Amino acid sequence: MKKIVFESDVSLASFAADMVQKQIESKPDSILGLATGSTPLGLYKELIDRNLDFSKITAFNLDEYYPIQKTDDQSYAYFMKENLFKHINIRPEHCFIPNGEAKDADAECKRYDELLEAYGGVDLQILGLGENGHIGFNEPDEELVAGTHKTALTQSTIQANARFFESADQVPTAALTMGMKTIFSAKKIIVLVTGKKKHDIIHRLFEKGITTDNPASLLQLHPDVTVLVDTAAEEG
Numbered sequence: 741m742k743k744i745v746f747e748s749d750v751s752l753a754s755f756a757a758d759m760v761q762k763q764i765e766s767k768p769d770s771i772l773g774l775a776t777g778s779t780p781l782g783l784y785k786e787l788i789d790r791n792l793d794f795s796k797i798t799a800f801n802l803d804e805y806y807p808i809q810k811t812d813d814q815s816y817a818y819f820m821k822e823n824l825f826k827h828i829n830i831r832p833e834h835c836f837i838p839n840g841e842a843k844d845a846d847a848e849c850k851r852y853d854e855l856l857e858a859y860g861g862v863d864l865q866i867l868g869l870g871e872n873g874h875i876g877f878n879e880p881d882e883e884l885v886a887g888t889h890k891t892a893l894t895q896s897t898i899q900a901n902a903r904f905f906e907s908a909d910q911v912p913t914a915a916l917t918m919g920m921k922t923i924f925s926a927k928k929i930i931v932l933v934t935g936k937k938k939h940d941i942i943h944r945l946f947e948k949g950i951t952t953d954n955p956a957s958l959l960q961l962h963p964d965v966t967v968l969v970d971t972a973a974e975e976g
């Protein structure tokens with residue numbers, strides 16, 4: 741696992757965009773794994789500004805709240821449309837996100853894994869990092885789940901995400917998320933980590949061992965992970 745430290749979140753976003761651009765240019769029909777949260781916003785803005793050709797790209801998002809309507813402005817479907825998809829030339833039928841409207845969550849998770857497998861898996865996965873070490877919505881626990889699954893959000897994640905809602909009691913308490921195996925099947929992974937609040941977790945990630953209590957620590961086992969960190973997260 742390689743770590744690169746950047747002076748600012750702006751230079752970090754620009755470097756991440758270089759990596760995505762390289763991927764798109766070397767394989768125009770790449771499968772990109774995408775993330776939500778505030779961290780990837782700089783990268784998405786940079787990708788939009790670069791006017792890259794996404795016409796053959798397919799996108800699979802990591803997770804979605806459950807249950808939630810796609811039109812809800814807190815849904816990740818809405819987030820992706822507003823912050824990336826509607827600004828680039830990706831085809832809407834090439835954009836996949838777990839369906840927060842599905843009646844049967846387990847059937848939806850199975851469908852999502854099968855679909856991703858049929859597409860041949862993710863070439864380049866973008867990940868954010870939860871303050872508690874979650875990736876996607878794989879929360880710290882005694883056991884982690886391999887495939888895409890429905891999961892309950894921890895109190896710490898609900899509190900962390902409350903800033904996007906009017907109050908913490910409006911944050912959904914469950915989500916559909918790619919599992920550890922789904923994420924690990926990506927050929928290449930970039931983790932974006934910015935801001936003071938990620939100081940403790942970034943140090944746990946690089947200085948401590950592998951534990952399900954810090955799901956991101958399992959990334960130490962993946963052969964191609966680059967962690968991009970800004971000085972605010974690195975120095976605290």
Ligand code: GLP
Binds near residue numbers: 780
């Ligand atoms: C969210 C998402 C994750 C994201 C993380 C960090 O809850 N499910 O995919 O990486 O938490 O969010 P942020 O970038 O806003 O700190």
